[in-house]
Amino acid sequence: MAASRLAMRRNAIEPVAVRLCRQADRLASAGRLAEAEALYRTSLAVDPALASAHNNLGNLLRARSGLAAAAAAYRAALRSGLEAALIFYNLAAVWRQMGGLTEAAVGYRVALALDPGYAEAWNNQANLWRDQDRLRDAAFGYRRAVAIRPDWADGHDNFASALYLLHERGDAPVAARLARDWRSDHPDNPMARHIGSAIVGDSMEARAPDAYVRQTFDLFAAEFDNRLDELGYRAPALLAEAVAASGPPPVAGLEILDAGCGTGLCAAALRPFARGLAGVDLSGGMLERARARGLYDHLEEGELVAHLAANPNRYDLIVAADVFCYFGDLATAFAAAFAALRPSGRLVLSVERLEDDDAAMTYRVGTHGRYAHRESYLRAALVEVGFALLDLRVDGLRLESGQPVMGVIAVASRP
Incomplete structure (x- = not known):
């Protein structure tokens, strides 16, 4: 009872x-x-x-x-x-x-002994191994996590980071083998296709897939500004200097496109020149933060070349800070930018500089998924579509693994 x-x-x-x-x-x-x-x-x-x-x-x-x-x-x-x-x-x-x-x-x-199918536990155990520089173990853990949750973007991003570190720290054969397996196991995942091919070294892509860029920057949006600040990111400041040096003083008279605007790091420098300031980016997550700055007249979520093609003779100035590093072949993008500019309009851009002994190589995708371009190729690609090259110089864009990443800053005009 x-x-x-x-x-x-x-x-x-x-x-x-x-x-x-x-x-x-x-x-x-x-x-x-x-x-x-x-x-x-x-x-x-x-x-x-x-x-x-x-x-x-x-x-x-x-x-x-x-x-x-x-x-x-x-x-x-x-x-x-x-x-x-x-x-x-x-x-x-x-x-x-x-x-x-x-x-x-x-x-x-x-x-994991109690639940071997616990993807989050595999991922976080791999995070712990990565922090301890046990990179092979970390890569194994991330691979198990995405095998259990194939659509988990964070898991794929972590796996990509582990493979990049493995490759850069001298374990390239293991990184390449794991990258091949990753690509084979997840053929429809844009990160596995793009980063996997870059690490294997057999990429034939002329540009990074839109789905990869969108996925990468949606994941990165919340920490983007802080992370780039830690890396000493200088591209927006360098492009702002190039804009100021190549044109008239700011009188708020230009129609300007911030191409691949991201979180809007270029906006404050461009606003004094702009009658209208537009931004376009593939990542909705990045655009949310750009919108919060309150500096743009128009923001559009979309692919850059398509936006340019839809706006012929629209802009007086197009600024592209580290956007063309997601393009290998620049011809189509530069032709679209040329058509979207008004006569005497300017294109101001930065790309990562390719320094390679193979002079025949005009661009190359790195294990981090970004393309670097040879300076001579950049010059030729601009002139080929009709641009007049006003200025071109080399400068440091940011730090990576404590070393400066050199870039090329170019200013071109539509005659």
Whole structure:
């Protein structure tokens, strides 16, 4: 009878605790974290064994940098019987943030022993290996993650990064073998096709696929500005200098296109020259951040050459900061830019400079997926479609692995 009364009492209190936990979940999703934390604790006061409340409280505490308290909440969830793989995964993530790399490795290992199909655990274990410079292990982990979740863009991006590091640090044969397998396993994935071919060294693409560029920059959008700042990115400033040096003082009289505008890093320098400032980019994620600057009159999500072709004789100035590094063959893009400019209109651009002993090679795609161009080819491609070359110079665009990446800055006009 006592056991029966206990069961009846538990059936009566569980719905209340669960209801409170769900309300807390909604508050947390809305960003009302302090209120959510209080409600999780109320839920646990009603039912201290409600495992989901312990876990979700742990997630909230972790988001608020309460790592030790989050770990305690996850351990309480584990004691309360929540799915063990998830809890060990969460614990491993907290331990990694706290610097407990040995404990984190154990946590991921246990999570994967309990659930070998846990793609996120494979990915995060691979992140840990990458941080420890165990790049072969990291590549293996990322490969398992995307095998389980073939459409996971973040997983493919991480795998690409691991293969790039393997290649650049002297393990090129292993990187190439894994890249071939990646390309074979995921033939419809644009990142596997483009980066895989670049690492193997057999790319025949005249330009990076639109789907690859869109996927890459949608993933990169949130951290784009900060990351480029860390790399000492100078292309927008260099192009702004070229615009100022090659034309009249800013009088807000030009129709300007910021080609491949990204998050709008060129906008502030271009705005004083512009009667109308437009931007076009393949990545909707990048355009959201460009729009937030409030400097553009028009922003369009679309492919650059198609946009140029649809706007003949429209612009007085087209600025392309590190956009043509996603094109190998420049002829079609330059012809479209020429047609979109008004007479005396200018094209100001940057590309990465190809420095290679093979003089016959006019451009090459690197293992990072971007194309570098020979200076002589850039000159010839501009002149071939009718441009008059006003200026061309070499300068550093940014740092990569601590070394300067040299680029070519060109200013050309439509006669």
